Amino acid sequence: MSLxxxxxxxxxxxxxxxxxxxxxxxxxxARGESPTEARQSALREFGNVPLIADVTRERWxxxxxxxxxxxxxxxxxxxxxSPAFALTAIFVLALGIAACVAIxxxxxxxxxxxxPYQAPKQLVMLFESIxxxxxxxxxxxDYLDWKHENKVFTSLDVFxxxxxxxNTPDGLRQTDGARVSAGFFRALGVAPILGRDFxxxxxxxxxxxxxxxxxxxxQKRYGGNPKILGQTLILxxxxxxxxxxxxxxxxxxxxxxxxxxxxxxxxxxxxxxxLFGVARLRHGVTFAAAFPDITTIAKNLEKQYPDSNRxxxxxxxxxTEVIVGxxxxxxxxxxxxxxxxxxxxxxxxxxxxxVRAESLRRETAIRGALGASRGRLVAQFVTEGxxxxxxxxxxxxxxxxxxxxxxTQLIPKDMRASMPFLVGLGLSARVIAFAFMxxxxxxxxxxxxxxxxxxxxxxRESLLEGGRAxxxxxxxxxxxxxxxxxxxxAMVLLAGAGLLAKGLYRLxxxxxxxxxxxxxxxxVQAQDEKYGKPEQQVNLVREIxxxxxxxPGVKSAGITTKLPIEDADWTTDFVYVGRPNDGVHREVxxxxxxxxxxxxxxxxxxxxxxxxxxxxxxEPFVVVINHAMARQYFPGEDPVGKQIALDVDTKHPMxxxxxxxxxxxxxxxxxxxxxxxxxxxxxxxDGFVVLARTAQDESSLIPSLTSTIRSVDSAMALYEPMTxxxxxxxxxxxYLHRSxxxxxxGFAIIxxxxxxxxxxxxxxxxxxxxxxxxxxxxxxxxxxxxxxLMILSESGRLIAIGVAMGLVAAVTAASLMRKLxxxxxxxxxxxxxxxGxxxxxASLLASFLPAxxxxxxxxxxALRAE
Amino acid sequence: MPAKNTYQNRIDLLQGTLDMLILKTLQWGExxxxxxxxxxxxxxxxxxQVETGSLYPALHRLERQRWMTAEWKQSDSNQxxxxxxxxxxxxxxxxxxxxxxxxxxxxxxxxxTAE
Numbered sequence: 015m016s017l018x019x020x021x022x023x024x025x026x027x028x029x030x031x032x033x034x035x036x037x038x039x040x041x042x043x044a045r046g047e048s049p050t051e052a053r054q055s056a057l058r059e060f061g062n063v064p065l066i067a068d069v070t071r072e073r074w075x076x077x078x079x080x081x082x083x084x085x086x087x088x089x090x091x092x093x094x095x096s097p098a099f100a101l102t103a104i105f106v107l108a109l110g111i112a113a114c115v116a117i118x119x120x121x122x123x124x125x126x127x128x129x130p131y132q133a134p135k136q137l138v139m140l141f142e143s144i145x146x147x148x149x150x151x152x153x154x155x156d157y158l159d160w161k162h163e164n165k166v167f168t169s170l171d172v173f174x175x176x177x178x179x180x181n182t183p184d185g186l187r188q189t190d191g192a193r194v195s196a197g198f199f200r201a202l203g204v205a206p207i208l209g210r211d212f213x214x215x216x217x218x219x220x221x222x223x224x225x226x227x228x229x230x231x232x233q234k235r236y237g238g239n240p241k242i243l244g245q246t247l248i249l250x251x252x253x254x255x256x257x258x259x260x261x262x263x264x265x266x267x268x269x270x271x272x273x274x275x276x277x278x279x280x281x282x283x284x285x286x287x288x289l290f291g292v293a294r295l296r297h298g299v300t301f302a303a304a305f306p307d308i309t310t311i312a313k314n315l316e317k318q319y320p321d322s323n324r325x326x327x328x329x330x331x332x333x334t335e336v337i338v339g340x341x342x343x344x345x346x347x348x349x350x351x352x353x354x355x356x357x358x359x360x361x362x363x364x365x366x367x368x369v370r371a372e373s374l375r376r377e378t379a380i381r382g383a384l385g386a387s388r389g390r391l392v393a394q395f396v397t398e399g400x401x402x403x404x405x406x407x408x409x410x411x412x413x414x415x416x417x418x419x420x421x422t423q424l425i426p427k428d429m430r431a432s433m434p435f436l437v438g439l440g441l442s443a444r445v446i447a448f449a450f451m452x453x454x455x456x457x458x459x460x461x462x463x464x465x466x467x468x469x470x471x472x473x474r475e476s477l478l479e480g481g482r483a484x485x486x487x488x489x490x491x492x493x494x495x496x497x498x499x500x501x502x503x504a505m506v507l508l509a510g511a512g513l514l515a516k517g518l519y520r521l522x523x524x525x526x527x528x529x530x531x532x533x534x535x536x537x538v539q540a541q542d543e544k545y546g547k548p549e550q551q552v553n554l555v556r557e558i559x560x561x562x563x564x565x566p567g568v569k570s571a572g573i574t575t576k577l578p579i580e581d582a583d584w585t586t587d588f589v590y591v592g593r594p595n596d597g598v599h600r601e602v603x604x605x606x607x608x609x610x611x612x613x614x615x616x617x618x619x620x621x622x623x624x625x626x627x628x629x630x631x632x633e634p635f636v637v638v639i640n641h642a643m644a645r646q647y648f649p650g651e652d653p654v655g656k657q658i659a660l661d662v663d664t665k666h667p668m669x670x671x672x673x674x675x676x677x678x679x680x681x682x683x684x685x686x687x688x689x690x691x692x693x694x695x696x697x698x699x700d701g702f703v704v705l706a707r708t709a710q711d712e713s714s715l716i717p718s719l720t721s722t723i724r725s726v727d728s729a730m731a732l733y734e735p736m737t738x739x740x741x742x743x744x745x746x747x748x749y750l751h752r753s754x755x756x757x758x759x760g761f762a763i764i765x766x767x768x769x770x771x772x773x774x775x776x777x778x779x780x781x782x783x784x785x786x787x788x789x790x791x792x793x794x795x796x797x798x799x800x801x802x803l804m805i806l807s808e809s810g811r812l813i814a815i816g817v818a819m820g821l822v823a824a825v826t827a828a829s830l831m832r833k834l835x836x837x838x839x840x841x842x843x844x845x846x847x848x849x850g851x852x853x854x855x856a857s858l859l860a861s862f863l864p865a866x867x868x869x870x871x872x873x874x875x876a877l878r879a880e
Numbered sequence: 881m882p883a884k885n886t887y888q889n890r891i892d893l894l895q896g897t898l899d900m901l902i903l904k905t906l907q908w909g910e911x912x913x914x915x916x917x918x919x920x921x922x923x924x925x926x927x928x929q930v931e932t933g934s935l936y937p938a939l940h941r942l943e944r945q946r947w948m949t950a951e952w953k954q955s956d957s958n959q960x961x962x963x964x965x966x967x968x969x970x971x972x973x974x975x976x977x978x979x980x981x982x983x984x985x986x987x988x989x990x991x992x993t994a995e
Contacts, residue, residue: 026962030913031936033961037914040957059932066933073940 027067035060085397092398099370103363104406107456110359111410113352115449116417121345123439124338130263132203137333140291144601148329151287154280156315163311166304167293169201174289175269179539181248185729186541191274201294209243209258217277225254229262231273251542265434267337284322305330324599343833344754351761354503358768360456361500364463365493365772369779399460407453415441426744497776498816504769505820505853506827511762512845513828513838514755520837521751526678528615533707533738534715538723539731540700551698561722562706571706572611575699578677579745591657591667602643602688603679606697614707622654622672630695635668640676643688681747683836712737754834766856774860777809781864788868789876798869805868809861817850898938900981903966903974906948912961913939939964947973
């Protein structure tokens, strides 16, 4: 039954009763009564018209609905009558819900929504662990042995993210891609939407080369044209036939971003590591049961091939953990933060409602006395709570959507590419359901808090008291408890934010062994056909360095094969020259650099010297090692002058000429690891990174840097131009620390504000309630100072309890997020004390205002006050 | 005052009998609320005065039970009024009500006349 029909039937009933009255009146007039008299007697005979209408309407059976609309209208009117209260409550609630919903959307996209593969829980990722760490690459022969000897997987495939160099009309261009074994997509349970998958054996060396396109690349590069099937691409100088397009929702984070998926050709180099494994657990085999099986295989391989496989153990992780493992802790911390904020928001609105229920006491009592049933009064409060929750929730969802958008924009581009699961981020059904659940919980809370205020007897009492509530003490106690919880929660958030911020500061100011400001850089990949020979590569590098150094503003320039602050890939083992081979595996990172690289980074030379620019293949081989390698492999001796070699037969010995302080080669928060730097001129390459230190703003150098390098040969691929500061800023671990610090910090500031406002409200209310008491005290001779003291000591007690409870909870919470605290203890005293003082000071200020009001009261007026 | 007199002479209706009386009244033709109460009063020789507070809820209930339908029409005195009309279902209800009423009267009579 629609509201309109209800309305129509209501007017109809009114008309019907009116017709009755008119006919009764005219009958009486016909009998000789005067019209006025007749009307009055007819009315008297008829009885209470509205009551009869009400009773009649009850027969329709939709009175409940009608009452609800009536209550809603009443609630809306009540809220309109006190817009400040309504707006505050709605805004605070919307803020809490928005924070929760936005963060939950991320949690949903990353942690709840299953990965877009068949039975993703059965998928694991395989690594080889080496002394440097557990998540390193497999070699192709190892992969084949693992694949054939394991008894726990239904399939085992490999992949490797790979930047293809694609021939385009403009020359060579770097493109993102990946190389996989033939069964890779079948293992994931993913089939192309267009064309076909790789077939088994298509990765034979003699088979023609083929490639699959990602859906995005198909759309972006080929406008979604289905005729792309069968066309030929030139990648890395080889022709590839496009055989298919992958589904739109397919993504594989460990290899993303990837536009082209090609097959990797087999090789027999057991020491060449560059692959990751993906395997599907056999039905009924658990993760814990599979791990030992693959470990045993790796152990046997180690015995079988001691040269190449020494210390190469198997390592495995659930695929889900690999994909979302990094973002999981920050999401959980952010969700907890948002939850706490929501708690504060809900408590805040609840105390507002309490104060309001108190101020409506008299009105409620009058309505009760006039015959409104208790149920009806309660229903009206419940409706008001529902209405508040509904409006707050709707607004919260709108805000959350904006917030999600903003938060995604704040993720660095490269990082977003490695989190493809965030593409589907938005108001999914689950997120809406979550928002709805929050709204229902809030509504229940808001509805039931004022209910506690209603006891049948109270109605009479309130009237008798004339609305001056001495019964306010119970509720004041309840309100105080709420404020204590609020302050404690704010304390937890503030402490969390403080610790995270300190951790972020520590991380950004950790010693990375170089001076990262004023450095611009760009990746270069030269064409194989033109620069295939070592001399050609050396000449190219010299020419580029020559031109870049001549650029105005460039103070120095250098070249490396791999930038610092990335993963710790590109490692090698080495042997001592002139000592018997003890068979111990010694693995360190290896970088090929020009002499200018180390000086451009302003590394610290601890001993010996840097390379000279003229040390090329004609000169004796030299190497510079870092402090960690010196300490680990040359303990108690001076490594300078010692010789090492990369080959076991030590045919190419290298002299250690210098030791530098550790450059952070791995991620910012990783421990320093051994690394060696070899002259690029002795080991040339056609792909490298050019760095230039400038006196001016480094980002303004990037255009001239790239155009200068392009002027050497415009067909070379130049990619990922950036500054070192940007690299540090955009590094995943910086992002994780920064975003968690900012998110929790933002929540903490809101929480501080809400907590302080909540306290202000409670103290003001309490002062308002005690106006007469204060008047009496002052009339009896109390000094203003003692009034201050009375009010401030009351709130001081609340603040002390709140801060103390918050401290305990904060340390507990902080130890749960240890992972995100870089170089900071959960019980970091300076942070905790500073945060506690901040909260206490802000809270005292909030209670000072009402205290001043109380102390400056005129006792005569206060006594006269109601 | 006539109103007062009728009030004093009023007979309290047994539960459920009002429905039967309304349906019976409508058997003589469609009628509006005032007409029904008037008819009951005159037919009972002014002994039964149906209270409007009972009449209108009953009318709306009977309409909802589809024992009668309603239609807005002009009355004889040119007054627009809601006229109720008994339905087939209402006629069946009336006869079963009347039958039950008869049994009840007989039963009560039996008790009252018992020695």
